[in-house]
Amino acid sequence: METNLIAEGFKFMALGMGTVFLFLIILIVCMNAMSAILHKYFPEPQPGVTPDVASKQDNKKIIAAITAAIAHHRQA
Amino acid sequence: MKFFVLKLLALMLFGFATLHANAEVHHAEATEALSTHKEESYHTKPLDEMIGGFLKSTGVSALINPDPDELNAQGEQMSEFHKSWGRVIMILLTFFLFWLAIKKGFEPLLLLPIAFGGLLANIPVAGIAGEHGFLGVIYNMGLSNELFPILIFMGVGAMTDFGPLLSNPKTALLGGAAQFGIFGTLVGAVALSQMGFVDFTLQQASAISIIGGADGPTSIFIATKLAPELLGAIAVASYSYMAMVPIIQPPIMKALTTDAERKIKMTTLRHVSRLEKLIFPIMVLVLAILVLPESTPLIGAFMFGNFLKESGVVERLNDTLQNALINIVTIFLGLGVGSKLAADQFLVPDTMFIMALGIIAFSVGTAAGVLMAKIMNLFPGNKINPLIGSAGVSAVPMAARVSNKVGMEYDRSNMLLMHAMGPNVAGVIGSAVAAGVLISLFQ
Known part of the structure; x- marks a missing residue:
């Protein structure tokens, strides 16, 4: 070759x-x-325009807050 | 009226009786034929001859004193070594793979079926990996025609979230740079055969180099297309190195970065709308159609899975892709690949080179990703932590986790996981594109 x-x-x-x-x-x-x-x-529809979307986004916020809290706790 | 019904009934009874009689005659004829056939092939033997014959058919005898006419799964002659000691070695090797999968947790989902398939494929006499053995049937059903890797890709697509990539698109370049591992190894493999160490053709070299893409299904897809004879070694190398990502990558990542670079904090990822995620798979597919149709089997399946997921209206199908389908196919894929661990195909010098080239491919890909991130930091804009560059090799999500872990070693508050998922999923697209290029070059 x-x-x-x-x-x-x-x-x-x-x-x-x-x-x-x-x-x-x-x-x-x-x-x-x-x-x-x-x-x-x-x-994106703003939070509060429809109650359904708002509650979903609130849920996400709560989840984010919890995740952040756990992360913070783990670092400590 | 009553008379008519009775007559009909009688007629039916008569008909049934004749039919039954006919069937009985047929049955009798069949039994007679069978018994004469049996008499022809079966001769009475003395007991000692029977025992001797049985002993010859045992596995011990087949391993010590193999049948000279025995052919391998492809119907070719095998050497004496591959029929006897080779099989023993391979069976012991599959035990070692069991240990790696169970005790060390190396990609057990695939390594266990592969290793067990290998164990079955090395059984003498039974011919399980042969054309009519069940491993052979599985191989011909979905591996020789590249179906299983495609189905796996659908499931992987349904599990992938492109959000991190969409919120920081430029990290896709890291996933591209890591494909340097593929092509760098290709050059290495052809250089080895040019120097006369091995005899790899360009097709074989390409199939080996795709290990650097760190993507199991893509490796299997390319190997079956370009070099099916090397499939066993390539698949085992690919999956075992993917499992060793947490061991292989960190030293390379640390060697190529400074302490300050490792502590770079990246800006928070923006929110990605559902519409963006929905359009993305279609957009990638359209691009693939326009640029490189050869890559569309892989990218098409991948994006199909992702589209079903993001559409949000076919939760049942999405669930099946992510769980039932991918699990079933994983079993078949593993066993089918295992059938290529037969001694006559695996215990060849090539395997050693494939293993060596595979780890080089992995390391080069990792290094290229990290260096690309450093190059990108020379330009103005948001800085990138070079540790996420290593996640450009696909190995989802293992490589991203490694980036995160190494980052946390230097700064406990530095969460790189989501940032690393961007290059990680871009790496999957990148290696599918690289696979498409390799296929198109051999058309």
Whole structure:
């Protein structure tokens, strides 16, 4: 086998890493664009608008508070 | 009227009787045929000959004095060593894997089925891993056609939360950098065969290097596609190194970072709306379709699972994907991979190189992720703690937990877990893309 396998390997690496980064960079741009668009045109309903959502978010807040308290306790 | 009914009844009775008689005749004929057949193949033997024949069919005899005509699961000749001592060694090796899984807790969910499959595959005479043995049937049912890894990916998708990635998108780059482990190892593997140590083809080298993606299903997917003969070694290397992430990664992470860097506190993650999480899987899939259709089997299955979860309206399906389906497939996948632990396929010099290359792939991937985070810190913007860079190797969620643990060693109030989940899930996408590139190169 006279083909230089190492050179071949480096070609694979350049193409592979290039594609992975290209894909992820496009993905990052899209993610930022999406969140910008969604925040502008479809803002999340504010807490208190509907009682159902409010209670759910309150629950989340309580859970967050409890988690933080546990974390604090563990550090102490 | 009454007469008519009676007549009908009689007719039915008559019909039934003839049918029954017919059936009896058939039955008698069949029994007769069977008995003559039996007489032809069975000769009476003296008792000592019977005992001798039985002893020859025992496992002890098959291991000490193997049948020269015995073929392996692929129907090829095997060496004497692989039929006798090789099997004993492999069975002892599966015992060692049991110990690792049970006592040391190394990915027991997969290592146990794999090891048990390996134990069954090395039984002489029974041919369990052969085409008609049940391991062979499982292998042909879902591994040789790459179905099981895809099903696992659906379940993993249903378990994944892209929230941390969505709230800090740039950490996706860390998941990309960690894929350097894959391609760096690819170069290493071809360099080894160029220097004449082993004889790996480019396909085999690619299949080995994907271990660096630290993603079990992706490794199995690529190995069955590019180098099915190496599947056993690649799967075992992949899963055992994934289990050893807490041992392999911390020294590398500590060696590449300064004390100040390890104490960097990252800004709190913003809230991610449900709509964002719902659109994300579709967005990734559309990108994959546009950039690299070869990666869509993996990414498509992954995003399907995630979409079902985020849709919030198919809780039952989501629950099945996360639990029942992934558990069933894990059993089959493990046993199927175990069937490739047959001595004649595993006890070859290649395996040693695969194990060595696998750990290099892992280490390079970890290092690349950490270094990428340091490079990103050179640019203005919110600083990134380089410890989360190591989570770019997929191994979800183990790698993220390791980042968190190492971070806490230096600052007990520094919670990196959620920050590390971002690069972690990006690593899964990254290794699926890398897999797609490798497949497309061999088309």
